[in-house]
Amino acid sequence: MTAPARTGPLPSGGGPVASPDLNNLAADIGDRIRAERLHRGWSQSQLGARAGLTKKHVGAIEAGHTALPVVRLAQLCHGLGVSMSDLLSDTWQIPERMQPPVLTPRQVQILAEARAGAPFSLIAVRVGMSRESVSARMSEVYRQLGVAHLPDGRREAAVRAAVERGLLKPAALDDAA
Structure with a gap:
């Protein structure tokens, strides 16, 4: 048995709206999380410690290899100090990489x-x-x-x-x- 076609709002031309490619969506979110992490100069372990996740889990999410439940996304956003709405926004841009810390x-x-x-x-x-x-x-x-x-x-x-x-x-x- 096949799943019924997903329909959404009808575009002006009529007909159902195609579902987004979930693999591309997961990869895009993973790329954004990686960019935000690198912007802060953090390792995957450091982000994981802040978000309550393992380094392996952060790596899999960044690579788009794992499903990203909303709870995990919320944990990562909290760890990064960004809102989910900002991270998922169409206006989100890759942040410029911060200069690494300099110790005296x-x-x-x-x-x-x-x-x-x-x-x-x-x-x-x-x-x-x-x-x-x-x-x-x-x-x-x-x-x-x-x-x-x-x-x-x-x-x-x-x-x-x-x-x-x-x-x-x-x-x-x-x-x-």
Whole structure:
């Protein structure tokens, strides 16, 4: 048994209106989500953390390989900080890519020291600053790298984000230096 033809408002010429190509629609929405994510300089994991989804799920949605229920779309829009109506609008445009965050040499030094998990009090001694100053600098690093929203694991996420963006050398290179 075949499904009945979908009809909608009759165009001026008469006859039923064709259904949109759902595969193209899913791919278009995925492209828009990817563009918004890249505009913010986020990885799929970072968007997933903000939206309550896995990196794999975000990737599948961006690629148009999975159905996108309204609830998932709402989660992604909330994570991106855009309204669903703006994302789905005919007037939506690809946002210009934001400049990647720039860390000061002192922030890089503190983040490199924090990589090993040392407490701020020890890092403060190593870099010649007060513990409060180190804490304030790390808070700014978290904001700049887009991980301040995380309840736990900010340090690790900040280090990963800094390495991904070329702001901090990978640990293997640090150890060899």
